[in-house]
Amino acid sequence: MIETVGGYSASVPDPEGYFGQFGGNHYPPEVKPALNELSNTYRTLRQSQDFQRALDRVRIGLQGRPTPVHHLENISRRTGGAQIYVKREDLNHTGAHKINHCVGFALLAKEMSKRKLIAETGAGQHGVALATAAAYFGLECEVHMGAVDIEKQSSNVGRMRLLGAHVIAATAGQSALKEASDSAFNAYVEQRDYALYAIGSAIGPHPFPMIVRDFQSVVGREARDQFLSLTGGCLPDHVVACVAGGSNAMGIYAGFLDDTAVALHAVEPLGKSNELGEHAATLSFGRPGILHGARSIVLQRDDGVPAKVTSIASGLVYPGVGPEIAMLHDSGRLAVSAISDEEVISAFFRVTKSEGIIPALESSHALAYAMRLAPGRPPSERILVNLSGRGDKDVDYVIANYGTG
Ligand SMILES: Cc1ncc(COP(=O)(O)O)c(C=O)c1O
Structure with a gap:
């Protein structure tokens, strides 16, 4: 079972994904079946000792925890x-800490028979961590990154590419993290049948904030x-x-x-x-x-x-x-x-x-x-x-x- 902490974490979110007045699922309705599938798989795996053991193995050996x-x-x-x-x-x-939830999402993707991980990145830390988890678990990886950040964090862009990830520049608006998130969300909507969105933070529609919190x-x-x-x-x-x-x-x-x-x-x-x-x-x-x-x-x-x-x-x-x-x-x-x-x-x-x-x-x-x-x-x-x-x-x-x- 995925270890969370104490009484508090078990008490939120509610079944609709709300933390008090915040949270929920305000996503286009056509994506709801994919999010429900993720939610149901996660709720089952959260109780699984085998899943926790597999996660612990990677945390110790690959991550150095x-x-x-x-x-x-x-x-x-x-x-x-x-x-x-x-x-x-x-x-x-x-x-960085980002790899804590990237390996979790990669394991989830394997359990859900998805072949690809998609995400956004700002500083590139999440992108590198995800590309690493994807390489380890034999998954494809697509990382969306603001054009400004691609320039500023070029060493991380090189690392992602070395690890086999496809880095896509987000060029709208400020060409930064928000635009990278918009672009990654859109890519996930299009590819949801075979890809899992390994979101970069405790944000997004239910169940992402809960999953990221639990893994972190x-x-x-x-x-x-x-x-x-x-x-x-x-x-x-x-x-x-x-x-x-x-x-x-x-x-x-x-x-x-x-x-x-x-x-x-x-x-x-x-x-x-x-x-x-x-x-x-x-x-x-x-x-x-x-x-x-x-x-x-x-x-x-x-x-x-x-x-x-x-x-x-x-x-x-x-x-x-x-x-x-x-x-x-x-x-x-x-x-x-x-x-x-x-x-x-x-x-x-x-x-x-x-x-x-x-x-x-x-x-x-x-x-x-x-x-x-x-x-x-x-x-x-x-x-x-x-x-x-x-x-x-x-x-x-x-x-x-x-x-x-
Ligand atoms: C090292 C580091 N710390 C913190 C953050 C902020 O993200 P979060 O609020 O999800 O922890 C980032 C995001 O890229 C990061 O790379």
């Missing part, structure tokens, strides 16, 4: 105050146990994750949702400023709407069109959040903050130079926030950050634009 929890002692000492720890999802094979919950389950043994029985006081759609955030939150004393923090990209169009801080500035088949919180213009979004981190350039993140925000369970590009770069350099870890620009948002949160707090207070990915993909871009720090 479990990833450790690590104390950033140098940063903690220099920042002063609360101690900062990281869950090292950057140490996953392919360099391995992060939180491991982190909770590791934290308890590392600290002699203490839980973190704060758990911090960057949020685009919410896959890494839901993954780490899943371990702590039933621990009401643990504060959960969502960190969004404030980009260049708080002017609409210059950031991608959906929870801070968005309102309810429908995006990519689900009701959620959407960053939108007055006329309801999704807003243009900006962030230094390609993987965060998305004008929405997953429906479960929207519900947790609505219920007051999440503390939300936004971090500017400038603060992100400063955190990127600080962690690189003082800890010997080059973090992804996405993850650098969460690290920057932890460094803002720590000062002035007692050293007995502990902050756990999901270090969702490594920054190798960002090195060329950072050096070209900011030098070596």
Whole structure:
């Protein structure tokens, strides 16, 4: 059976795929049979010990799980105050948390006798992880990516192609993650008889947000146990994750949702400023709407069109959040903050130079926030950050634009 966590995760979504007022299935009716097939297969496999064993085998052998929890002692000492720890999802094979749900989707595709995986990618981390899972399981792979991101994240594009994936440029609108998602959704609608949509985050119509959360919950389950043994029985006081759609955030939150004393923090990209169009801080500035088949919180213009979004981190350039993140925000369970590009770069350099870890620009948002949160707090207070990915993909871009720090 697919291991999820505690009472909370079993309680949502409801059978229609709603997390409170958010979620559901707002997709063209002709796709409903394919989504129902996915939902039914997943519900059966979720109970299967064989499926969980197959997943565990791949997680250990191919991915290199479990990833450790690590104390950033140098940063903690220099920042002063609360101690900062990281869950090292950057140490996953392919360099980010995305592979946690990619291998799950690949296994699902095999069980459903689909021959192809389709997805969108922003920073290219999801695309590389999916191409890896496809290569391992002998599946075809089609990745949709904004033309701007193809340029910016060229090393990841090369890796996807090496792994045998077909990379398709999305050239509409901003040529970024939203347009890549539109393009991948359309491709899935056309190819749904023989392809499975291995969505890149905890977004989209039911059952995708639930499936992605369940596969990612391995992060939180491991982190909770590791934290308890590392600290002699203490839980973190704060758990911090960057949020685009919410896959890494839901993954780490899943371990702590039933621990009401643990504060959960969502960190969004404030980009260049708080002017609409210059950031991608959906929870801070968005309102309810429908995006990519689900009701959620959407960053939108007055006329309801999704807003243009900006962030230094390609993987965060998305004008929405997953429906479960929207519900947790609505219920007051999440503390939300936004971090500017400038603060992100400063955190990127600080962690690189003082800890010997080059973090992804996405993850650098969460690290920057932890460094803002720590000062002035007692050293007995502990902050756990999901270090969702490594920054190798960002090195060329950072050096070209900011030098070596
Ligand atoms: C390393 C990394 N962290 C975080 C994200 C944001 O996605 P999510 O909100 O689904 O975790 C991405 C997206 O590409 C990413 O590559």
